[in-house]
Amino acid sequence: MSSVTFRTVSDAGPLPVVVVGAGAMGRAWLGAVAASPDVVLAGVVDLDADAARAAADTAPGALAGTDLAAVAAASGARAVIDVTSPAAHLPVTLQALALGLPVLGEKPAAASVAEALRLAAAAEHAGQLFMVSQSRSHHRQLRAFRDRARRLGRLGVLTTEFFRAPRFGGFRDTMAHPLLLDMAIHPFDAARYVLDAEPVSVRCEEFNPSWSWYAGDAAATAVFEMTGGVRYVYTGSWCGPGLETSWNGGWRLSGEHGTATWDGEGPPRVSSDPDADADLDPPAPDDGPQDIA
Ligand SMILES: NC(=O)c1ccc[n+]([C@@H]2O[C@H](COP(=O)([O-])OP(=O)(O)OC[C@H]3O[C@@H](n4cnc5c(N)ncnc54)[C@H](O)[C@@H]3O)[C@@H](O)[C@H]2O)c1
Structure with a gap:
């Protein structure tokens, strides 16, 4: 496997991020962003302007819009979380990488292996990290x-x-x-x-x-x-x-x-089986079902 280099971020203050996709999982990501001291919500982008606005209103000062380039530029975002539907992963992530922004994407990486390879190549070309969340x-x-x-x-x-x-x-x-x-x-x-x-x-x-x-x-x-x-x-x-x-x-x-x-x-x-060195130590506490796709 070839080694891929990508730019890293400085640790000066929380990283301003734009969440793209304000659907069910996008709203879950907004909660994760709000709970983390390492990131701050700079903006929300969705094809549905009202959904973007409603999601951005959950964080003080966060911008909303339907155009990633405009929201990223106006908000000073330095990274993108792509929580769009799978068919949009390719165009949204390509655009973010072309803007010089690293991307944390939702699964699937893309709608096909060919698209996923294209994204990996685009990330390498841009020198930016593209990674897919695995929870x-x-x-x-x-x-x-x-x-x-x-x-x-x-x-x-x-x-x-x-x-x-x-x-x-x-x-x-x-x-x-x-x-x-x-x-x-x-x-x-x-x-x-x-x-x-x-x-x-x-x-x-x-x-x-x-x-x-x-x-x-x-x-x-x-x-x-x-x-x-x-x-x-x-x-x-x-x-x-x-x-x-x-x-x-x-x-x-x-x-x-x-x-x-x-x-x-x-x-x-x-x-x-009886001959084995069975070690049935107490199970870990239940952390509940994950009712998510
Ligand atoms: N990791 C998990 O456990 C988990 C759970 C649920 C969903 N997901 C993933 O999260 C992603 C989103 O799923 P969801 O359930 O939130 O879907 P959803 O349909 O509820 O939301 C998707 C949102 O993306 C927006 N969108 C679509 N194309 C866009 C584009 N080009 N630009 C901007 N916005 C666009 C839609 O308007 C919609 O608001 C999917 O890839 C899904 O597989 C992951």
Whole structure:
């Protein structure tokens, strides 16, 4: 992998940022910005001027508008948080990088691999950092699940089952690969974290159940070979009503000395075979479900 250099920011005072995208997740990011001493909200940009204004009004002095270049220049912003819908990640992030601003983006990095590679190239060309937020590895119970995986000896198979039936409305109803692009990225990344392994190959079948209310394929099964030979199997549906899993899905890890399971919310469970050095120390406290896509 080539090393990429990017400009770093000085640590003189909080970093003024513009949040682009004042939808559901954009408003969550406004809360994170408000809670951090390291950043200050300089402005909010959205295609919907009223939504941008309402979001900017949550912070004193923050500007609002529909044009990123204008808001960035007038507010003195030095970084952008891109929380737009996936189809807008490419144009918004390209524009921010061209303005000389580093970008913290929401997942998916872009709507396709080609677009994501284009963004990586643009970031390198601009000498600015483009990074995509990955929140799941900060989930306390996922970290506990990972810790328990370390005690199972050699690992065989990690599985995730994800079945929910949300009626979002909006971009997810019309995008081409709603489950894989907008949701499955979370468990795929979490699996890398749990196994401390990278995918070597993948076979995936994506399809749309006949009753699906999504235009794109809302169900998929993927089998990854990971480094070290472990298999990761994901199966999920976004139109799977009844006995729904948590938003993080249900997890099972099968290893040489036993099995660990996690319901995606509460403490993980471990069942080791009698010969193993089982260490069932108290589980980490529950930090609640993450009802987010
Ligand atoms: N990490 C997570 O847990 C998590 C959770 C939910 C959503 N997300 C991601 O956050 C992003 C936004 O999701 P959401 O649920 O807030 O969607 P949303 O539809 O509620 O909001 C998207 C906003 O972006 C605005 N927008 C679209 N194109 C734009 C453009 N070119 N310029 C400026 N504004 C534009 C829309 O007007 C809308 O207000 C998506 O990429 C989604 O996958 C991540």
